[in-house]
Amino acid sequence: MLDDLAPIIAVLQTLVFGIALESRPLDPSAELNPAESLLAADMTQLRRAQFAAGRACARAALGRIGRTSLTIASDNDGVPLWPRGVVGSISHKYSQSIAVAGVMESFQGIGIDLERDENRDDRILAAEIASAREAREMAKLKRHSIEVASAATWLLSAKEATYKAVFPLLRIPLSWEDIQISFVPDERMFVPRIREASHLPMRGAIVGEGKWIAAICWIPT
Numbered sequence: 717m718l719d720d721l722a723p724i725i726a727v728l729q730t731l732v733f734g735i736a737l738e739s740r741p742l743d744p745s746a747e748l749n750p751a752e753s754l755l756a757a758d759m760t761q762l763r764r765a766q767f768a769a770g771r772a773c774a775r776a777a778l779g780r781i782g783r784t785s786l787t788i789a790s791d792n793d794g795v796p797l798w799p800r801g802v803v804g805s806i807s808h809k810y811s812q813s814i815a816v817a818g819v820m821e822s823f824q825g826i827g828i829d830l831e832r833d834e835n836r837d838d839r840i841l842a843a844e845i846a847s848a849r850e851a852r853e854m855a856k857l858k859r860h861s862i863e864v865a866s867a868a869t870w871l872l873s874a875k876e877a878t879y880k881a882v883f884p885l886l887r888i889p890l891s892w893e894d895i896q897i898s899f900v901p902d903e904r905m906f907v908p909r910i911r912e913a914s915h916l917p918m919r920g921a922i923v924g925e926g927k928w929i930a931a932i933c934w935i936p937t
């Protein structure tokens with residue numbers, strides 16, 4: 717199926733030991749518990765469906781690591797509030813949501829991003845998010861990964877995942893330029909670098925399948 721994320725999840729589980737991943741398609745009729753309904757009160761119908769699917773993914777991922785949570789709220793910065801001893805991340809794109817969770821014994825932070833790998837004018841996106849060095853990284857990615865439709869979108873996904881892994885720890889705003897990415901295409905990995913987070917041992921994995929891209933940045937404990 718075009719919208720099936722199972723192949724991506726299967727690969728990511730082999731690349732990042734100890735994570736739990738879940739995905740869900742959007743369901744406009746999905747119910748939220750009372751606390752989450754308050755968070756979604758002012759959302760559009762589409763955003764509410766994404767929110768509900770994301771929270772359902774998150775609860776399923778928690779179940780895979782033996783944890784439960786009836787409510788996954790958000791803090792003032794919009795960061796999901798996970799149960800004690802757990803880190804995780806949620807992402808939405810069009811018809812799909814995905815979530816990842818892991819225990820703090822293994823991870824200081826995790827970020828996930830979901831994108832569609834669709835043909836586009838990469839020059840426009842690259843001009844906004846890529847440095848000169850990252851332009852060479854995108855060219856390298858295209859040479860080694862013929863399935864890549866938009867190298868700039870792959871770069872975007874890696875940067876988004878990195879931001880979501882690091883921000884809950886630093887709590888400082890980061891620009892596109894602050895996050896620098898190097899790809900390791902043959903291993904489906906990337907290396908994130910942030911000057912303000914040079915003390916953090918960040919790692920990244922990125923997988924494309926069936927026009928979907930999912931990137932995970934994780935920070936081992």
